[in-house]
Amino acid sequence: MNISRRAFSKSLFLAGLGCAAGQWPTSRAQAAAPSIEAGTGFIDVHTHIGTYTDPKKNLSPEALISWMDEFEVEKAVVLPLTSPESTKYLQTTESVLAAAKDHPDRLIPFCSVDPRTTHAGSVKALTGMIQGWVDQGAKGFGEHKVGLNFDDPLMMRVYEACQEVGIPLLFHIDNIRGKDVPGLKRLENALKTFPELNFIGHGPGWWASISGGLDQKSLGGYPKSKVEPGGAIDDLMSRYPNIYGDLSAGSGANSISRDMEFGTEFLIRRQDRIMFGTDYLAPGQHVPQFELFEKLVLPDEVRSKICRENAIKLLKLS
Incomplete structure (x- = not known):
């Protein structure tokens, strides 16, 4: 039987996670309820649904799940985008919660609100909003992708509220959203101010x-x-045990592939706080993470932590 290099690499990866090649369901019906305890496939901590910038490329929850089936992604975090700088077409928390309700075995909802929202300004108001979403199933806050300095007082209110509720926050840093300086001093200010809040780093500025x-x-x-x-x-x-990394998007893949020797050593060194992610957000999108993980030579234990176990632990999925 002929098998492509990609399929062969995937089978080796899945075997490393403790499942035999060929066990992943081949149809949507079969894929309806995979068991997280079975240890099969990736857990992707960064996807979206809806429209990002191109109205001709709307990604429905069903299309996301079809893509997940193709690439052995067992579960995926779905992130809303609620700030005007984050996308042309906002993606609401309510739409994410509804998708996860329809597909509870596959989709993991996060929640988000822009810190400049008039009626969510105080920490108390933000805490109430976020707790309400958590009560509906949200497992974290993000994507936090806001056109303010990372430690702007309005941003710090969001961090305080998330710490109070007890959920992690996934953020984006660049020179437009979540703005920081070389050395990430604004992020450090937030890390030390809110030591009980787990931050998840993403975006060009972070990586x-x-x-x-x-x-x-x-x-x-x-x-x-x-x-x-x-x-x-x-x-x-x-220095800060409350900072994690999300390997999604071109920025995450580039951070490792630009220097594979350093990148491999970094993943091994930080194996307990790095998580697999793609930032899949539009039909047909190329995702470099799968090719990257075909090339990486990692101990099975490290690969398993990064590709699923760290997400299970941080998001309390079991």
């Missing part, structure tokens, strides 16, 4: 900071050069 030697422009880009010593991510992870 460019795997390397030292950055200027302000680099925080908004996708550097291709070898990683230089002194990266803020390693520094922050060494």
Whole structure:
């Protein structure tokens, strides 16, 4: 029987997670209720539904699940986008909760509100809103992708409310949204101010900071050069136990592939706080994470932690 290199690599990956090749369901009907305890496939901590920028490319919950079936993604976090800088077409918390209600065995809902929303300004009001969504099943807050400095007082209210409710927050950093400076000093201010809140890092500004030697422009880009010593991510992870990383999007894949030797060592070193993600948000989108994980040579234990176990633990999925 002929088998593609991609299919062969996937079978090896799945075997490393403790499941035999060929066990993943091949149809939507079969895929209706996979068991998280079975240890099969990826848990993707970063996807979206709805429209992002192109109205011709709406991603329905059913289309997302079909894609998940194709790529052995057992469960996926679905993130709303509620800030005007985050997308052309807002994606509401209510739509995410409804999708997860319809597909409870596959989709994991997060919640989000823009910190500038008039009636959500106080910490008490924000806490009440977020707790209401958590009561409906939300497992975290995000994508927090807001056109303010990362530690703006309005942003800090959101962090305080999430800490009070007890859910993690997934954020985006670049030079437009969640704005910071080289060294991520604004993020550090939030980390030390809210030590009981688990932050999940994402976006160009976060992942460019795997390397030292950055200027302000680099925080908004996708550097291709070898990683230089002194990266803020390693520094922050060494000093703050409440910071995690989400490997999604071009920024996440690039951070590892730009310097595979350093990237592999980094994943092994930070194996307990890195999580697999794709940022899949439109039909037909190319996702580099699958090719990256075909190339990476990691111990089975490390691969399993990154691809599913860390998400299960952080999001309390079992």
